[in-house]
Amino acid sequence: MSTTPVLQFAPAALERDQAAAYVSLGISTFERLVQARRAPLPRMFPDTRRVAWLRSELDAWLLGLPPSNLLPPENTGAPKRSRKTKAQIIAQQVAPNAQTA
Template sequence: MKALFLSLTEVAEVLTLSTATIQELVREKQFPPPRKLSSCRVGWLLREVEAWAEDRPVSDLPPPPNTGSTKAFRKVLKAADEMHAPKASASIQRGVDQTAEQGNRKPSG
């Protein structure tokens, strides 16, 4: 499942901008504001971030040497996929590990 919302860090990584730049653009009303997800959490709608990126003007400057890396984008997509994948809690995982260990032990005697 594709992530609907991105954190500030994820937005910055996807756009290859700093978090400070994203915050500045929001303050200057040049970037979509975050959405309130809960009483203590905000996030950016992925489609709004993508639309903002698509609306950026085409540059007549040649790209700098570091342009073209998709490593950061892949990292964000992987993190988003992991957020939505079901995970066992740590206590359940410990129980599974302990059960496996007990099954591998030889009876004493």
């Protein structure tokens, strides 16, 4: 009885939508950068019309991008500090072991 091994690894070549998602860009933005030759060009598979981007080339391209001095946008999904009311702060100071609602 033979079993087929299940390989769990990232693909070396990515299709257009996968490549765009991999570099955190929308498909149209990614295509525009590729057409302007500001992003890696896809590779063509022999004897087919299929093309794909090499993950290693996308990684190298990302590492070559200049660092940004801009902060992320305000709404990044990061957890925000909870704002306690004055009454909650006083209640916590009076009874630090009591749970507040």
